[in-house]
Amino acid sequence: xxxxxxxxxxxxxxxxxxxxxxxxxxxxVLPKLAGQTPDQLAAQYIGKSPSPEDIAAVKANLGLDKPxxxxxxxxxxxxxxGATYNTGPTTVQCDMPCFGYSFKQHIEVWPQLVDRLPVTxxxxxxxxxxxxxxxxxxxxxxALKPGSIFDRxxxxxxxxxVSLPMFFTxxxxxxxxxxxxxxxxxxxxxxxxxxSQWANTLFLPWCSLALLYSAIYARLTRSGMLETMNxxxxxxxxxKGLGERKVVVKHGLRAAxxxxxxxxxxxxxxxxxxxxxxxxxxxxxxIGQYAVQAITxxxxxxxxxxxxxxxxxxxxxxxVVDVLYATxxxxxxxS
Amino acid sequence: xxxxxxxxxxxxxxxxxxSADHKAFLDVRDLRVHFPxxxxxxxxxxxxxxxxxxxxxxGIVGExxxxxxxxxxxxxxxxxxGARGKNVQxxxxxxxxxxxxxxxxxxxxxxxxxxxxxxxFQDPLSAxxxxxxxxxxxxxxxxxxxxxxxxxxxxxxVELLDRVGIPEPNKRVDSYPHEFSGGMRQRAMxxxxxxxxxxxxxxDEPTTALDVTVQAQIxxxxxxxxxxxxxxxxxxxxxxxxxxxxxxxxLVMYGGRCVERGPVDRIFYEPQHPYTWGLLGSMxxxxxxxxxxxxxxKGSPPSLINVPSGCAFNPRCPYxxxxxxxxxxxxxxxxxxVGSRHFTACHMAQEDRTRIWNEEIVPKL
Numbered sequence: 001x002x003x004x005x006x007x008x009x010x011x012x013x014x015x016x017x018x019x020x021x022x023x024x025x026x027x028x029v030l031p032k033l034a035g036q037t038p039d040q041l042a043a044q045y046i047g048k049s050p051s052p053e054d055i056a057a058v059k060a061n062l063g064l065d066k067p068x069x070x071x072x073x074x075x076x077x078x079x080x081x082g083a084t085y086n087t088g089p090t091t092v093q094c095d096m097p098c099f100g101y102s103f104k105q106h107i108e109v110w111p112q113l114v115d116r117l118p119v120t121x122x123x124x125x126x127x128x129x130x131x132x133x134x135x136x137x138x139x140x141x142x143a144l145k146p147g148s149i150f151d152r153x154x155x156x157x158x159x160x161x162v163s164l165p166m167f168f169t170x171x172x173x174x175x176x177x178x179x180x181x182x183x184x185x186x187x188x189x190x191x192x193x194x195x196s197q198w199a200n201t202l203f204l205p206w207c208s209l210a211l212l213y214s215a216i217y218a219r220l221t222r223s224g225m226l227e228t229m230n231x232x233x234x235x236x237x238x239x240k241g242l243g244e245r246k247v248v249v250k251h252g253l254r255a256a257x258x259x260x261x262x263x264x265x266x267x268x269x270x271x272x273x274x275x276x277x278x279x280x281x282x283x284x285x286x287i288g289q290y291a292v293q294a295i296t297x298x299x300x301x302x303x304x305x306x307x308x309x310x311x312x313x314x315x316x317x318x319x320v321v322d323v324l325y326a327t328x329x330x331x332x333x334x335s
Numbered sequence: 336x337x338x339x340x341x342x343x344x345x346x347x348x349x350x351x352x353x354s355a356d357h358k359a360f361l362d363v364r365d366l367r368v369h370f371p372x373x374x375x376x377x378x379x380x381x382x383x384x385x386x387x388x389x390x391x392x393x394g395i396v397g398e399x400x401x402x403x404x405x406x407x408x409x410x411x412x413x414x415x416x417g418a419r420g421k422n423v424q425x426x427x428x429x430x431x432x433x434x435x436x437x438x439x440x441x442x443x444x445x446x447x448x449x450x451x452x453x454x455x456f457q458d459p460l461s462a463x464x465x466x467x468x469x470x471x472x473x474x475x476x477x478x479x480x481x482x483x484x485x486x487x488x489x490x491x492x493v494e495l496l497d498r499v500g501i502p503e504p505n506k507r508v509d510s511y512p513h514e515f516s517g518g519m520r521q522r523a524m525x526x527x528x529x530x531x532x533x534x535x536x537x538x539d540e541p542t543t544a545l546d547v548t549v550q551a552q553i554x555x556x557x558x559x560x561x562x563x564x565x566x567x568x569x570x571x572x573x574x575x576x577x578x579x580x581x582x583x584x585x586l587v588m589y590g591g592r593c594v595e596r597g598p599v600d601r602i603f604y605e606p607q608h609p610y611t612w613g614l615l616g617s618m619x620x621x622x623x624x625x626x627x628x629x630x631x632x633k634g635s636p637p638s639l640i641n642v643p644s645g646c647a648f649n650p651r652c653p654y655x656x657x658x659x660x661x662x663x664x665x666x667x668x669x670x671x672x673v674g675s676r677h678f679t680a681c682h683m684a685q686e687d688r689t690r691i692w693n694e695e696i697v698p699k700l
Binding site for chain 1: 411413416417445446447448449450453454456458461462463464465466468475476479480511513527
């Protein structure tokens with residue numbers, strides 16, 4: 001088990017290196033191939049009407065005139081050991097892990113990510129609890145009475161939930177419950193400062209996001225339960241004289257849970273890399289919003305940073321899922 | 336045990352009305368189990384009656400779809416559970432130790448399940464939950480009916496695993512089903528069924544999924560355990576060879592009905608129904624020349640949706656054309672006593688049957 005985790009962790013690091021290399025290539029190599037000179041590249045990192053000195057400074061800092069592999073090495077070295085950026089008037093010491101420096105905002109990327117991560121985690125975690133509970137319960141009840149009125153209406157709502165985009169449901173919820181009825185706030189407050197206001201602001205984003213996801217989980221649970229409830233071991237459990245509730249939960253749901261765990265891990269990993277649309281719709285200062293801002297500003301270092309962070313979460317969650325798999329299903333051998 | 340001494344070895348007695356007052360330990364009367372489907376009403380079991388006393392073994396034999404498994408599930412009340420069970424139509428009576436089960440409260444039947452009546456299933460790999468240890472599943476079966484701490488139940492599980500012949504039961508109790516061999520799994524399944532000392536044990540094709548060498552071991556085990564526990568046992572199989580040694584009585588099912596039943600010797604040496612002849616002819620025998628071919632029963636089992644009126648076996652019966660007096664084809668044959676505790680449902684006259692058996696069937700067997 002331990003050796004399996006170590007091996008998987010090493011593989012994860014290699015995977016992350018590949019992701020960085022590809023991302024790095026997209027931002028630094030492709031423009032070069034497309035015929036942009038280092039000067040033009042450097043100009044993109046500065047605001048409007050760049051002065052020649054600024055361009056020279058950026059070029060030197062990013063090593064834009066050096067070969068690509070050296071630039072990449074610089075970037076990786078920065079993550080592990082930190083880096084120094086000369087911004088013209090002052091020199092910035094970017095401590096490890098240095099994910100780059102935004103010359104447009106004159107600020108390091110990593111502290112920005114750290115600042116925004118709690119928002120994204122709050123959003124993802126709250127929504128995950130909601131959609132997991134509601135989706136699985138709905139799916140189980142639907143599967144126990146397939147074709148019933150509950151099943152049909154639940155699956156109808158599920159279809160609507162999957163089909164309606166966040167920028168529709170989110171906006172609608174905001175308009176109704178926040179602007180009209182004024183039940184929920186719109187300003188994000190950290191949990192540590194005011195838990196009730198934190199929950200109050202996040203409630204609508206949680207529900208909107210959960211509606212989207214619980215629809216998928218309800219359908220997934222339903223089909224899984226329909227299958228497992230026909231298994232022979234369910235008949236055995238009943239033959240023992242177990243009550244129907246125990247049969248459903250302990251024997252049926254337990255077996256149907258495996259694919260749900262897999263999908264759940266992937267979804268959480270993706271969300272932690274930034275729920276872009278949700279954060280934009282509800283103006284939550286999370287990773288996703290940071291990414292959108294960076295893209296709008298054509299600010300490459302933050303984009304690179306967010307990409308890496310997102311990749312990290314996806315890889316991490318996948319590792320956790322694989323290890324969980326072995327605990328959920330004893331037939332899976334980790335080797 | 337008193338029941339047994341009262342009625343002696345009479346495991347199969349007369350059809351319904353004669354013994355209306357006295358009830359056998361397991362007394363099934365005119366059981367009908369029908370499943371409404373989009374294509375029509377599936378009459379899986381259509382008027383089945385039999386009796387079984389403690390300490391006795393009844394073999395129920397028939398092809399797939401003859402209703403033998405549905406019968407066993409009906410006794411345990413299992414076919415009514417789950418999404419599909421809601422609209423099952425069931426009538427008749429099932430008496431177990433003086434309690435009627437067909438009309439009983441489902442929760443009452445649930446409390447009997449696993450404690451007074453238990454079941455061994457066909458494929459132990461799929462019949463055991465893959466995510467729980469064997470011990471865990473036996474402990475669960477015990478604790479449903481006994482309010483004891485886990486430790487006590489675990490001791491009981493180890494004890495039973497030992498009893499059914501699993502080596503190192505102390506260790507194996509913590510193994511998962513997939514870590515067992517097929518025979519071991521079936522032994523564990525038997526241990527699970529016996530953990531509450533049930534008085535009725537139903538084994539639904541207990542050896543079908545096993546190697547031939549293991550089959551004999553499992554049958555021996557069931558026989559030994561029956562002697563030890565004194566329970567009534569029903570063995571369901573499509574293989575007459577399985578029940579030849581172990582059963583006291585045999586009930587042959589066809590198309591949801593009983594076509595012949597009687598003591599095992601009568602069924603093997605003086606069978607009266609053409610379908611039973613067919614089953615005997617299709618059974619490999621060690622005393623037969625290897626060059627002889629097995630004789631299959633021609634045709635396929637009847638659809639249970641549109642059961643032919645009259646004798647269900649008629650379309651496949653090689654002796655359908657034997658004159659039967661003034662009986663029409665649409666008349667359904669009822670069970671008639673043809674010997675001591677031996678019943679058959681065939682329109683043919685006794686002389687015709689005896690003649691065909693002696694002159695045509697025996698030489699070919």
